[in-house]
Amino acid sequence: MPCKTPSNANELSTPKQSLTIDQIKACDNSSVSYKKTPYRVGLTGGIACGKSGIASLFAKLNVPIVDTDVIAREVVMPGTELLSKLASRFGQNIIKADGSLDRRLLRQIAFDKSHPENLNDLNALMAPAIESETVHQVQEKTSPYVIICIPLLFEHHLEYMVDRILVVDVEPKLQLERLMSRDNINRELALSMIASQVDRETRLKKAHDLIESDSSPLDKKGDLVLKLHNLYQQLANSKI
The missing domain is CATH 3.40.50.300 (P-loop containing nucleotide triphosphate hydrolases)
Structure with a gap:
């Protein structure tokens, strides 16, 4: 009814x-x-x-809950291809000694007002991977x-x-x-x-x-x- x-x-x-x-x-x-x-x-x-x-x-x-902030961390885990691409673009020093991403340093680089292209490049690298994994996780939900x-x-x-x-x-x-x-x-x-x-x-x-x-x-x-x-x-x- x-x-x-x-x-x-x-x-x-x-x-x-x-x-x-x-x-x-x-x-x-x-x-x-x-x-x-x-x-x-x-x-x-x-x-x-x-x-x-x-x-x-x-x-x-x-x-x-599908959280793209969580996904953004997952796609740049140590050893991932995306992390290597970020290091190639923004410098190897964004990777810590333990192989993880130095998020604080990357954030400073991305929001450097003297280089506005940095944020655009970061988004261009990150967005496709995040979007793809988001779609995958949503499709798994019932x-x-x-x-x-x-x-x-x-x-x-x-x-x-x-x-x-x-x-x-x-x-x-x-x-x-x-x-x-x-x-x-x-x-x-x-x-x-x-x-x-x-x-x-x-x-x-x-x-x-x-x-x-x-x-x-x-x-x-x-x-x-x-x-x-x-x-x-x-x-x-x-x-x-």
Whole structure:
């Protein structure tokens, strides 16, 4: 027997929505067999906005998480071809004595304002490997939907990889403070890293759903995440 769409679902529309709630086809989850490729929700936001925390709340609901930041570390493990390519482009000193990538040094090189081509070259080398592994991991999931954490979703024009976009937003002042504290970097480098991403207004315009990240405890976002979880399950059902 079909289930009724929750009346409060429209509270999740921020700031625009590709599908209205009336277009969502509610159904009995127990009678559904899902396609191999799940509904894909792209979780994105500016650097140090709190994406990982929000992803962890979805994970507690047993939603599979594919994190491109994690993948970015995996594809440059010691001995990988990509790590060798990075060393050829940016110098052998980016590889530590134990064979691992010196991420701090590579970041300094990439965001050197006197050599803007460095960041472009880094992205050109990293992006294909990350994208390929992301697609592979998503295809392995059998759940109704999957959260794909893609910090550079808009910067790399990866909107085609997802069905819906969830943006985690943060006030610029708090974002700067978080980034400097988290990465132990100076204000100049932090501002440069923030400036390398698309502006806040662009992210907000392209978002289907929005979660405001602030100084309140993470568990305060639990109710909103649960509402989004229910919505995404319905959208996954309607895709069948």
